[in-house]
Amino acid sequence: MSASPLSDRHLILGVTGSIAAYKAALLVRRFKTAGAEVQVLMTSAAERFVPALTLGTLSEREVLTDIFPENEDGSWTQHVTLGEWADAFVVAPATAQTIAKLAHGFCDSMLTATALSARAPVLVCPAMDREMYRHAATQRNLERLRDNGYKVMPAAHGELASGLEGQGRMPAPKDIAARVGALIETSADDDAPSPQLSGPLAGAHVLVTAGPTREPIDPVRMLTNPSTGTMGYALAREAARRGASVTLVSGPTALSPPEAVDVVRVDTAREMNDAVQARREDADYVFMAAAVADYTPAHPSDSKHKKTEEDAPLTVQLRRTPDILRTLGAHKQPGQVLVGFALETDAPRRHARRKLEQKNLDWIVVNNPAEDGAGFGPTNRVTLLRRDGPPESLPLLPKAEVAEALLDRVLAAAPHRSQ
Ligand code: CTP
Numbered sequence: 001m002s003a004s005p006l007s008d009r010h011l012i013l014g015v016t017g018s019i020a021a022y023k024a025a026l027l028v029r030r031f032k033t034a035g036a037e038v039q040v041l042m043t044s045a046a047e048r049f050v051p052a053l054t055l056g057t058l059s060e061r062e063v064l065t066d067i068f069p070e071n072e073d074g075s076w077t078q079h080v081t082l083g084e085w086a087d088a089f090v091v092a093p094a095t096a097q098t099i100a101k102l103a104h105g106f107c108d109s110m111l112t113a114t115a116l117s118a119r120a121p122v123l124v125c126p127a128m129d130r131e132m133y134r135h136a137a138t139q140r141n142l143e144r145l146r147d148n149g150y151k152v153m154p155a156a157h158g159e160l161a162s163g164l165e166g167q168g169r170m171p172a173p174k175d176i177a178a179r180v181g182a183l184i185e186t187s188a189d190d191d192a193p194s195p196q197l198s199g200p201l202a203g204a205h206v207l208v209t210a211g212p213t214r215e216p217i218d219p220v221r222m223l224t225n226p227s228t229g230t231m232g233y234a235l236a237r238e239a240a241r242r243g244a245s246v247t248l249v250s251g252p253t254a255l256s257p258p259e260a261v262d263v264v265r266v267d268t269a270r271e272m273n274d275a276v277q278a279r280r281e282d283a284d285y286v287f288m289a290a291a292v293a294d295y296t297p298a299h300p301s302d303s304k305h306k307k308t309e310e311d312a313p314l315t316v317q318l319r320r321t322p323d324i325l326r327t328l329g330a331h332k333q334p335g336q337v338l339v340g341f342a343l344e345t346d347a348p349r350r351h352a353r354r355k356l357e358q359k360n361l362d363w364i365v366v367n368n369p370a371e372d373g374a375g376f377g378p379t380n381r382v383t384l385l386r387r388d389g390p391p392e393s394l395p396l397l398p399k400a401e402v403a404e405a406l407l408d409r410v411l412a413a414a415p416h417r418s419q
Contacts, residue, residue: 005181007035009087014111017045019161020093020127020170027173028058041111064110083117088180093127093170096138103141121183123151125176130166178278199243204416206244207283208236209290211251213269218301225291226376229253232289234403236261249275251290269293269321276324285337288325296321329360337414339363345370352385362387
């Protein structure tokens with residue numbers, strides 16, 4: 001596996017006065033373990049929930065709160081220096097109060113002043129009670145943050161400190177860390193000169209998955225499938241040609257990455273899930289063309305299995321992998337278009353329509369691998385099923401042409417909003 005995108009990065013963690021502030025300690029640990037340097041900034045309200053000493057010890061740096069330090073030593077411009085130092089600024093947990101201040105550009109603490117000075121991406125992770133989160137003022141402030149270029153993670157559902165159930169929990173530290181990694185990777189790419197994008201998908205983010213996954217049994221053996229990645233790579237190439245900013249999350253394949261496409265390489269279904277979920281919020285269109293393993297060995301061995309002398313069968317216990325597409329469907333953003341793929345040998349349309357509904361998809365592309373030319377080769381014969389509208393069967397086509405036809409249909413039904 002490649003090094004963490006957080007390795008050697010400079011992260012600022014802004015902690016505000018929510019009961020979830022104790023989870024900031026877990027976040028600092030996670031960032032440090034990934035190899036990042038972490039500077040914690042706390043509001044004074046946060047210090048009532050978690051001691052600065054805890055976060056300072058874990059981060060190995062003095063926690064800063066006040067914009068004007070007690071002993072004036074000329075260091076009052078530290079917010080500017082820190083703003084330049086940071087590769088990413090994460091506010092977690094972010095209270096309604098701090099969100100309101102950030103939305104309106106207040107700078108009355110080290111945290112808010114540094115956020116205003118930051119050149120790096122800023123990620124806001126709200127945590128508050130259900131009604132406060134739902135309140136029109138908070139929602140408007142979050143919208144304003146997005147308009148100002150901040151990234152906002154939606155609060156998670158669950159039991160809240162008040163005893164109520166609902167949306168308002170701070171997102172899980174592992175999800176926050178994955179999102180920060182994805183933001184850093186994307187902003188590093190933004191620094192590289194990129195060709196001027198034009199076409200019907202200019203301004204759109206397209207997320208494509210491709211290829212098989214590999215599920216380890218032991219260090220030298222794995223479960224996988226014959227997917228070559230051709231369909232997903234063709235889709236990524238075609239979406240980039242039409243002007244989209246494309247991320248291709250690819251399992252192991254022998255294909256060269258398409259030009260102007262950001263490729264994230266993964267091996268297992270779990271890694272693919274992490275890479276996709278970390279990017280789902282920014283995606284306008286998602287094409288889940290990967291042949292993701294549905295099962296993975298429950299207890300992969302660290303050392304190579306030796307065969308036994310007897311003729312006894314070997315049993316490998318399997319467990320389910322996360323259903324990536326189902327999770328995407330459950331968290332579908334307004335206006336986001338989700339496209340799934342299905343290989344079906346029996347009653348293809350009926351089974352595929354059931355998947356479309358169960359996974360909350362807009363389209364599903366179904367093919368029967370038992371038919372000539374369909375399946376894992378260079379061509380395919382597919383039927384496109386959509387949520388509303390009649391099915392359409394395409395003739396046997398090279399996969400590049402299937403990609404073109406699919407993008408034509410999907411864009412005709414849901415043109416990108418910048419058009
Ligand atoms: N998929 C996914 N995560 C998984 C498995 C599949 O996101 N763990 C996606 C595939 O990329 C594809 C679609 O879901 O877009 C296929 O649906 P699925 O129900 O998994 O299809 P099969 O594995 O073919 O179905 P079944 O096991 O029902 O025969």
